[in-house]
Amino acid sequence: MRASDFWRLMDDEFGAGYSRVLATSLVLAGVGGRTAVEALAAGYQPREVWLAMCEVQDVPPERRLGRDIKPAAN
Numbered sequence: 152m153r154a155s156d157f158w159r160l161m162d163d164e165f166g167a168g169y170s171r172v173l174a175t176s177l178v179l180a181g182v183g184g185r186t187a188v189e190a191l192a193a194g195y196q197p198r199e200v201w202l203a204m205c206e207v208q209d210v211p212p213e214r215r216l217g218r219d220i221k222p223a224a225n
Contacts, residue, residue, distance in 0.1 A: 157197035160217045161187075164210060179203040 161170035174187040181203030182190035190200045205215050 152196070152198040152201065154191060154197050156217075157187075157191070157201050160201055161204070163218050164214065165208075173204065173208070177204070177207060179207055181206055 158170070161174060164170070165173055176186060178184055178186060179190065179200070182195050182200055183193075185193060185195075187200050187204055190203070191197065202215070204210070
């Protein structure tokens with residue numbers, strides 16, 4: 152997972168504004184007691200940070216892969 156995928160998942164699940172609030176203020180035990188932004192800056196993989204966020208925020212397993220994106224029509 153790339154950082155851009157992490158932010159897309161965050162925005163899709165929590166909304167563009169609230170996802171930034173969560174990423175900068177919510178401390179995640181799964182990444183060493185850091186916020187998502189701190190964990191990404193410290194070198195944690197975006198997938199690991201996303202899963203830690205899902206755990207704390209009780210995101211159901213069926214939504215942890217994000218919403219389906221339909222391919223663009225040719």
